[in-house]
Amino acid sequence: MPSPFHLGWFLQGSSVQAWGEPWTGAIGRDWMMPELFCDMARSLERACFDYVLIEDSSYVGESFGGSTEVYLKHGIAVPRQDPAITATLMAAATTRIGIVPTFATFTHPPYLLARMIASLDQVSAGRIGWNMVTGSSDVAARNYGLDRLPEHDLRYDMADEYMQVVNGLWDSWEPGAIRADEESGALVDPTKVHAVDFEGRWFRTHGPLNSGPCPQGRPVIAQAGGSPRGRQFAAQYADTIVASIKGTAGMKAYRDDVRARAAAAGRNPDHVKVLYLVNPCLGETREEAEARLAARKARAERQVPQLLAFFGKITNIDFTKYDLDAPVDTLDLRTNGHQQSLDDFRRVAGKKPLREALLAYRGSSGSVELVGTPDAVAGQMAEAMEAVGGDGFLISMSDVSRRTVAEVADGLVPALQRRGLARRAYAHAQFRDNLLEF
DSSP, X not given: OOOOOXXXXXXXXXXXXXXXXXXXXXXXXXXXXXXXXXXXXXXHHHTTOSEEEEOOOOSOOOOSTTOSHHHHHTTSSOSOOOHHHHHHHHHHTOSXXXXXXXXXXXXXXXXXXXXXXXXXXXXTTSOBEEEEEOOOOHHHHHHTTOSSOOXXXXXXXXXXXXXXXXXXXXXXXXXXXXXXXXXXXXXXOGGGBOOOOEEOSSOEEOOOOTTOOBTTBSOXXXXXXXXXXXXXXXXXXXXXXXXXXXXXXXXXXXXXXXHHHHHHTTOOGGGSEEEEEEOOEEOSSHHHHHHHHHHHHHHHHHTHHHHHHHHHHHHTOOGGGSXXXXXXXXXXXXXXXXXXXXXXXXXXXXXSBHHHHHHHHHTSOBSSOOEESHHHHHHHHHHHHHHHOOOEEEEOOSXXXXXXXHHIIIIIHHHHHHTTOSOSSOSOSSHHHHHTOO
């Protein structure tokens, strides 16, 4: 029998989705309301997805020409509502699927983060994760009273300490601390709740957490470590990793590296699930799918400034300073932001001109190209997983709508299920248990 793999959805922020893309016109009127996201969560739960990850950033981009104009005009990651609100509503609309909001370590003090995530885990009956990020933008840092973000690797040093704090807070309640003993009148066993009294270089807290224990003990941790320092962090702490790596050879090398790092840190590497970002292009026939892919690429060619603005937002690079016809390998591109994204872009670009390289990188289908009927794409996904070794895929679409969600949930997933590649039912009630099912 083939080995099943995990499925998640990488939702690019909450609020506005896919402005200007086909089948998304109503978003301009209805962007404040959560129905699209709740409907999406219910559809993906019906398809037995492991989780929905809500990506986030808490600033309006201004790296493209030093202006917010292109970001505001084209709805590039703005408006965005707080993911804690969206996550709560999505969790309330479902009963099994994992919900993973994104929060940065520099935006939330450890106690506040630990309490909020524990509360979400409680009200969802053990289905919450946290996409842990260290931040990538000095613009965002200024929104929180900082002059700029610390240097890239130092942010991960600080995150190591941050994780010690939040894990200590989540562990401050032992299993069985809630007695709810009506005969004795004791709700909580005081001997099983402990102060943390952590004082480190950057963070300190007293504890214990007053919200009570997480149903899962600790929430599921998602992370997107791409640089060597980021991979080391992810291998030590993450339960699932968001990976954007082009080609099966690079995907396999990345997974092998992370698993080796996890083993060296004393963890079971099978407990670290690496999911690769993909953007499948589906059709009832191969010809229809190829036509839709051609239309997608044509739209990308008309949106080069927007693509450059978005890539500049996550890398802190002002691409208006560069000639679009200049070979990428001649450009001095540096970042204190998403290093893996920039490194992967350079690797894919080679000597291509900037415009061509950007369209190949940002206008493509993700880690591997998936084009065809649902059954054909299911076969392509199976081949990729066989080459890589596991663990699954994160669907990440630029044109999120009820139509595209339905094509995946009601078209692609049944094709995967027929091949034995996706679960037909959840085996467990809680998120982490389902993630560790296979």
